[in-house]
Amino acid sequence: MAKERKETPLNKQYNQIKAKYPGALLLFRVGDFYETFGEDAIRASKILGIVLTRRNNGGSHEELAGFPHHSLDNYLPKLVRAGERVAICDQLEDPATAKGIVKRGVTELVTPGVSLNDNVLDVRRNNYLAAVHVGDDDVYGVAFLDISTGEFMTSQGNAAYVDKMLQGFSPAEVLFCKKHKQEFNQLFGGKYHTFQLEDWCFGYDYGYDQLITHFQTATLKGFGIENLPMGIIAAGVILHYLRETEHKEVSHISRVTRLEEEKYVWLDRFTVRNLELVFPQQEGGVPLIQILDQTVTPMGARLLRKWVVLPLKEKLPIEERLNTVEHYLNHEDFHDAVTQYLKHIGDLERLISKVAVRRINPRELVQLKKSLKQIGPIKELLAGLVQEEKKVKAGKTSGSAYAVLNKYADQLNPCSFLIDEIETKLRDDAPVLSNQGRMIKSGVDSDLDELHAISYEGKDYLLKLQNREIERTGIGSLKIAYNRVFGYYLEVTHAHQNKVPADWIRKQTLVNAERYITPELKEYEEKILNAEDKISTIEFRIFSELMLTAAEYVGTIQQNALVISTLDALGSFATIARKNNYVKPVITEGKELDIKDGRHAVIEQQLPLGETYVPNDLYLDDTTQQIIIITGPNMAGKSALLRQTALIVLMAQMGSYVPAKAASIGLVDKIFTRVGASDNLSRGESTFMVEMTETASILNNLSDRSLVLMDEIGRGTSTYDGVSIAWAITEYLHSQPEYRPKTLFATHYHELNQLADDFPRIKNFNVAVKEVDNKVIFLRKLKPGGSAHSFGIHVAQIAGMPQPIVLRASEIMHHLEKDHVTEAHKKRVKEIPKNNFQLSIFEPADPRLEELKEKLTLVDVNTLSPIEALLKLNEFQKIIKK
Numbered sequence: 001m002a003k004e005r006k007e008t009p010l011n012k013q014y015n016q017i018k019a020k021y022p023g024a025l026l027l028f029r030v031g032d033f034y035e036t037f038g039e040d041a042i043r044a045s046k047i048l049g050i051v052l053t054r055r056n057n058g059g060s061h062e063e064l065a066g067f068p069h070h071s072l073d074n075y076l077p078k079l080v081r082a083g084e085r086v087a088i089c090d091q092l093e094d095p096a097t098a099k100g101i102v103k104r105g106v107t108e109l110v111t112p113g114v115s116l117n118d119n120v121l122d123v124r125r126n127n128y129l130a131a132v133h134v135g136d137d138d139v140y141g142v143a144f145l146d147i148s149t150g151e152f153m154t155s156q157g158n159a160a161y162v163d164k165m166l167q168g169f170s171p172a173e174v175l176f177c178k179k180h181k182q183e184f185n186q187l188f189g190g191k192y193h194t195f196q197l198e199d200w201c202f203g204y205d206y207g208y209d210q211l212i213t214h215f216q217t218a219t220l221k222g223f224g225i226e227n228l229p230m231g232i233i234a235a236g237v238i239l240h241y242l243r244e245t246e247h248k249e250v251s252h253i254s255r256v257t258r259l260e261e262e263k264y265v266w267l268d269r270f271t272v273r274n275l276e277l278v279f280p281q282q283e284g285g286v287p288l289i290q291i292l293d294q295t296v297t298p299m300g301a302r303l304l305r306k307w308v309v310l311p312l313k314e315k316l317p318i319e320e321r322l323n324t325v326e327h328y329l330n331h332e333d334f335h336d337a338v339t340q341y342l343k344h345i346g347d348l349e350r351l352i353s354k355v356a357v358r359r360i361n362p363r364e365l366v367q368l369k370k371s372l373k374q375i376g377p378i379k380e381l382l383a384g385l386v387q388e389e390k391k392v393k394a395g396k397t398s399g400s401a402y403a404v405l406n407k408y409a410d411q412l413n414p415c416s417f418l419i420d421e422i423e424t425k426l427r428d429d430a431p432v433l434s435n436q437g438r439m440i441k442s443g444v445d446s447d448l449d450e451l452h453a454i455s456y457e458g459k460d461y462l463l464k465l466q467n468r469e470i471e472r473t474g475i476g477s478l479k480i481a482y483n484r485v486f487g488y489y490l491e492v493t494h495a496h497q498n499k500v501p502a503d504w505i506r507k508q509t510l511v512n513a514e515r516y517i518t519p520e521l522k523e524y525e526e527k528i529l530n531a532e533d534k535i536s537t538i539e540f541r542i543f544s545e546l547m548l549t550a551a552e553y554v555g556t557i558q559q560n561a562l563v564i565s566t567l568d569a570l571g572s573f574a575t576i577a578r579k580n581n582y583v584k585p586v587i588t589e590g591k592e593l594d595i596k597d598g599r600h601a602v603i604e605q606q607l608p609l610g611e612t613y614v615p616n617d618l619y620l621d622d623t624t625q626q627i628i629i630i631t632g633p634n635m636a637g638k639s640a641l642l643r644q645t646a647l648i649v650l651m652a653q654m655g656s657y658v659p660a661k662a663a664s665i666g667l668v669d670k671i672f673t674r675v676g677a678s679d680n681l682s683r684g685e686s687t688f689m690v691e692m693t694e695t696a697s698i699l700n701n702l703s704d705r706s707l708v709l710m711d712e713i714g715r716g717t718s719t720y721d722g723v724s725i726a727w728a729i730t731e732y733l734h735s736q737p738e739y740r741p742k743t744l745f746a747t748h749y750h751e752l753n754q755l756a757d758d759f760p761r762i763k764n765f766n767v768a769v770k771e772v773d774n775k776v777i778f779l780r781k782l783k784p785g786g787s788a789h790s791f792g793i794h795v796a797q798i799a800g801m802p803q804p805i806v807l808r809a810s811e812i813m814h815h816l817e818k819d820h821v822t823e824a825h826k827k828r829v830k831e832i833p834k835n836n837f838q839l840s841i842f843e844p845a846d847p848r849l850e851e852l853k854e855k856l857t858l859v860d861v862n863t864l865s866p867i868e869a870l871l872k873l874n875e876f877q878k879i880i881k882k
């Protein structure tokens, strides 16, 4: 908070307002400027690059920085993007008529998560505000709101679920309770702009009350969230925060939906990151969304983003999407026609939200009309298909493209009345500001037309007057101009001073010129200004009426926007399928995953010119081939294969065609990914420990329809430990009585190939390479069978390692292989009792587990160095071996 300033009346007012918005940067309107003081000024000048000045304030110095009020749209986004909460304090009365100090108040508190400003928002992305309620017993509430579109969702689940949701929606700001600061930071901290609220805002009754008051309902049953107490609290906090931030007109938030965990594939956060669904892992990388997004409307782009992080797991809605994509592909003319209409649709969702919050400007209302004009023709196009359907009689089954498109046709509302209203009243070239006139068409209001005529004639008269005076005085450069202080005046340069007639009255002297008025000029000025004042009032009234009419359509237009965004997102799938040669996957309720000639959607687009991606078949099921151990040298393409498999499954379940020749996808409900520890080295965490805890979390959350990707698990420790752990995990995955999760395990440990000898559903594959003249050629083909050794040395050679080192490494490897990979060694590993999980760390009744648990709780993973982690592991192993 700013230091107390010397108490002039203005300072007193400032201090009072500032105290009401702790933590916010206060933009204080003084005349034509927004000023900041003290700490605020220091921050603002740094972020905005504006001049910081100091002034003497009762003996001490005070910093101040400001900018002209009309630059607010430029500066505000910069402050908000820098994570500032900005309180905009305006003059609430006309300074010219105010008695004493002008009344001021905060008209909006703009925070990263609550913004309607086009310059802050990214059109292709939602801007979510999230609230997290840290509940008891590992149940947390989480709610999301995009105030710019009105989308409001809530849910509850365990910490991992909330973390995953936060990661998927990447909110611009997260609210949580002050009391739970430590817990929040431990679980989700560090990644988001956050704001802490008082404990009392997180009460169930308070939240419930907030919601029913906002939606004007007696209960929450209609929203399907009645049984989500933690979710209700989180959603209530969001509504509370809107009031705190002076967002009172929010009727466009017309419902709160339940984010149904059961409807979507569970992607653990490593999967979202590792598969680079929406963000690249490294700067310059390409996420999947960038390949898939061919949408042409902002709503379509935002919806697609959601689909990518929330793939479906029920057959029917997936097939609805796939069938519609197929229809687009089979009817290119239809697809083209829909796309052409879509291209002319602006951001319907955000435009109608601005209507609801009464912030739409005349130009945007014209845009809204233009966008709505496309709805009718699209509806007709879709409805036209129904006739076609009757002909082909193919649309009887629910989920068929005809049935789906017909449903969309029904849901679209052309909003003809609203379009007519705007069309007849608002000029197409209406300005941005609603107080500048020239908004309303002639013929709408007879008084307005009359006033326009008076103003026009008046101006015409002034032009004649100017010409007449030029002739009379001989001053060729004489001109009549206008400003807000003097009204209309005659301006004469000093050079012509001597020609000025005596009946002109001098008003102002400038450096080069003198300004005069005449009684005749003033007479017409009054007529014109009078008329213009009245014009402005009438135009504003008509515009406000139009805005009210549009406000009646909020729900209808939101519905239109949803259909339009769906048509657009599905059209995008069709475009990309056509362009990149994808195929329609077959979705089954079975457990088989059968991919023929599968490719990696992103890598295949990035290969150097002339190179083509080598496709591969992949089969997994729960009876014959549940786990595949993939060996092969570095760089062979193991990781690519793992990822492409997951991407194909996910794309299919999003409703997209997939990069393959054929794909039959037995529905997957969870995808887990773990990549060997070395990837995390740069984050300086105790990598092996992290790897193990994360792997453990996979093993504890498995389901029968899970797909597990393990990439070089165990490589963060010594070879023997690594092999042992990888071995144990694989055995475990195979031996679960209830679950048979389909697993791809890429590894350098060819020792793991022995597993296939003893476990019927484990199969060995390798990514083939060919050795020619002691060099490795990558074939990138997945072949049955294990690989003998890892070729790491050859890769070192390719990478330019000095020849003596390569030769010496070959010698050592040869020696080690002779010594260790003997039949006797293989036997040793095989002879270890298998499936003996009663003795394993997973057995809860084991007293060693209790000891281990106790030790583990004392470990602070975040502060452990890799060496310390290994020592700890050694200690734990000793306990287990007791």
Ligand SMILES: Nc1ncnc2c1ncn2[C@@H]1O[C@H](COP(=O)(O)OP(=O)(O)OP(=O)(O)O)[C@@H](O)[C@H]1O
Pocket (backbone or CB within 6 Å): 603, 612, 613, 614, 615, 632, 633, 634, 635, 636, 637, 638, 639, 640, 641, 780
């Ligand atoms: N099927 C393929 N067709 C063409 N290029 C491929 C294919 N698979 C992988 N690649 C290329 O090879 C590179 C290395 O692949 P990848 O990272 O999957 O190898 P890896 O076997 O997992 O290696 P490491 O063991 O070192 O992690 C990829 O970045 C990609 O450019």
